[in-house]
Amino acid sequence: MTAFVGTWSLVRLALRRDRILLPAWILVFVLFAASSAGASIGLYPTVESRVALGASANANPSLLALYGWVFDPTSLGAISLYKLVALGAAMVAVLTILVTVRHTRAEEESGRLELIGATVVGRYAALAAALIVATGASLVLGLLSAVGLMSPGLPAAGSFAFGLGWAATGIVFAAVAAVAAQLTAGARAATGIATAVLGAAYLIRAVGDSTGSGGPSWFSWLSPLSWSAQVRPFAGDRWWVLVLPLVFAAGLVVAAFALVARRDLGAGLLPDRRGPARAAAGLSSPLALAARLQRGALVGWATGFMVAGLVFGGIAANVGSLADSPQARDMITKLGGQQGLTDAFMATEMGFLAMIAAAYGIQAAMRLRSEETALRAEPVLATSVSRTRWALSHLVFALAGSAFLLIVAGLTAGLSYAAASDFGQFGRVFGAALAQLPAAMVLTGIAFAAFGLVPRYSVLGWAALAAFVAIGLVGPIIGVDQWVLDVSPFTHTPKLPGTAFTAVPLVWLAAVAAAAIAIGFAGFRRRDVT
C-alpha cells in the first residue's frame, strides 16, 4: 500500500486548487436542475398537459436523439427532467473529465508532479487523489441536485434516483479520463480522448433512443450515458441499474492503476509521434503559428456546431407539433420570439449558439495570455515580430473562428431545416446564424481588453459571458428591468428569423467590439510582458 502514500495530502492540494472551480460548477448544476423542475411544474400543471408533451416528445426522433425518452408521461418529475437526464449527465461528465485530467496528466506534463513525486508520495497517489476528488465532487453534485429537486416539491425517491444517475455518470467519466490520462503524454490529448469517448457514448445513446420502439433499443444500453436515464427517475426508480456504471467505473479504475504501474513518469503508453525535422514553408509568421496552435480546437468546436446545427434544424422543422400546451407556447414566445413558434424556436437556438460561439472567441483570445504565462510569447516577441502583430495573430482566430463556427451552424441548420420544409427557408436560417456574430465579438473584445489592460484579471471575459448568460436566461423569467437586459450584448441581436432585420444594433455591437479591441491593443503595447 506504500504506492498510495501521500494520497490525502494530494487530495487536500487538489481541493485547495479547485476551491472556487468545484463549488461554482456544482452550484451551477444544482441551480440548473432545481430551476428546470420549478419552471416545468408551472408549465405542465395537469396530467393531460404532461401526457400531451410526453407523447409528442416520444414521437419525435430529433428530440429522442437529443434528450432520450420520457418513460412516464404522467409523472411530473419525468416530464420536468427528461431533458436533463442524459444531456445534464453528459455535462457532469465534462466536468469530471476536466477535473481528473487537471490533477493527473496536466500536472505531470507541467513537471509539477515530478516535484511532488520526489517527496514522500507513492506512485498511485496522484491518480488516487484525482479520482477521489472527481468521485467526491460527483456525489456532492448528485446529492445536492436531489435536494434541489425536492425543494419545489418533487418526490424524494425520484430526486435521489436522478441525482445518483448524474453522480454515477460523473464517476464513470472520471474513470474514462483516468485511463485516457495514462495513454498520452499531453493533457490536451488526454482530454480529447476522454471527450471523444463521451461524444461516442452520446451518439450511441442517440441512435439507440431514436430508433423508436420497434428498433434496436438495446443499442442504447451500450452507452454509459443511457444508464442514468435507464434508472428511470420518477418513472419506476430502477435502482439496480446504478450497479452498471459502478462496475464499469471500477473496471476502468483498475485498468488505470495497472497502466500507471507499467509506465514511466511523464511518458504515455501511446508513443509520442515524431514531428518533421524541418518546418513547412508556410510556418513563418505569427499567424501561421497561431493557426498551428488553434486549428485542432477549432475543428473540434466546428464539429460540435455542425451537429448542433443539424439537430436544431431537424427539430425546428417539426417544433410546431411539440408545444401543445398554451403555457409551453407562451414560454417559447417569452424566450425571445415574436412570430411563429418555429421561428421563435430557431431564434432561441441561434441565441444559444451565439453564447457558445462567444465562449469559443474568449478561449481563443485567452490563448494569448496562456502563451504569455507559459513563457512562449517571449521568444516570439524577441524576434522581429511586433506586439501588435503577435496579439493580432490569435485575435484573428478568435474573431474569424467565431464567424466560421456560426457559418457552419447556419449552413447545417439551414440545410436540415430547408430539407424538411422548403428551400426558401435556408437563407432565413443562415442569415439568423450570421446575425449572432457581432454579439459574440463583443465578448472576444472584452476578453482581449482585459488581456491588454489587466492581464492578471484576464478571466474577466469568462465572468462577462457568465453574467450575460445569466441575464439572458434568468432575467426575462424573474422580470428584471429592461436596462439590466440591455447590458448583455445578446439582448440586442434581432430575434432572427421571424422579426424584421435591423442592422443598427448589429453595427453598434460591432463598434463596441472594435472599441474594446482597440483598448486591448493600446494596453498591451504599453504594459510589461511577464
Added chain:
Amino acid sequence: MTTAISVSGLIKTFGRTRALDGLDLTVHQGEVHGFLGPNGAGKSTTIRVLLGLLKADSGTVSLLGGDPWRDTVTLHRRLAYVPGEVSLWPNLSGGEVIDLLGRLRGGLNEQRRADLLDRFDLDPTKKGRAYSKGNKQKVALIAALASDVELLILDEPTSGLDPLMESVFQDCINEERGRGRTVLLSSHILAEVEALCDRVSIIRLGRTVETGTLADLRHLTRTSISAELAGTPEGLAGLPGVHDLRVDGNRVRFDVDSKDLDQALGLLTRAGVRSLTSQPPTLEELFLRHYADDLARETGRHAAMVKS
C-alpha cells in the same frame, strides 16, 4: 570601440519590489560580456528591458544605437535571444521551432543550422514536450546561433547542458567572437565566464557592483599562498593585506591582497622558502566575496527580490 549596449541608472520596480535599482551596464561591440549575479539579482529583468519586453521606470537604455522599447522590431532583426527558461510548444518539433524562430527573426543560415544540429547532437524530430531541459536549451541555442545577427543575448544558456555540450557551447561562442559578434552572457557557471568573457559585470540587488576585464577584477582580489619555510616567518601577521593566516610549525598558509603580494613574498624569502604554491584568485572567490559578506547582512532584502 563602439558600444553595443549601454545602460545607466536603470530602475524597474514591480509593485513594491525594486528589481533594478540604478543598474549600469556597458557592452562594447565585438566582446563577450559576462553578466553575473546571484539568483534574483536582476539579470533576467535587465535582459527583458533590453528586449523591450519590460518598460524601464527610469534610466537610459541604448541597444545597438536604438531604444529597445521604441525601436523593438528593427532592433530585434539584429539580435537573437536565448531565454533562461526555455518553454517550447508541446506539439511542435524541435526542428520546426528552430525554423520558425529563425524565420521570424528574418532568416537563418542553413549551413550553420545543419552544422549546429550535428555538433549539439540534437534530434530535431522530437516534439517539444518530449525534450529534456538541456535539449530544450539546445533548440533555443541552435535557433539563436544559426541566425545571422550582430548581438546574442543569452540568459543562463547552459544551465541544463552536460559538460560535453558545455564545451561545444564554448567553442561556438568563441567562433561567434571570431565573426565579430557581440555576446551578452548571463551565467552562473564561473568557469564558463572565465573561459569565454572579455569583460564581466557583477550585479547584486539590482545594482552593478563591479565591472571590468577579468585582469582588472583579479587585481581587486587575493592570491592564496601556501609555503614551507626554513625558519619562522616574521611580520606576516602585521601586514594589512594578509588574511586568514595559519602557521603550523614552519608551514604557512594565507591569502594576500594583490597590492601586498610583493611585500609578503619578501617576508617569506627572508625566512627561507623550501616550497611554495600560489593560487591565482578565481572568479569564484571574487564572486563569493562580493555576495557573501553583504548578503548575510541584507538577507531580508534579498529574500524580497523576485526573479521575474
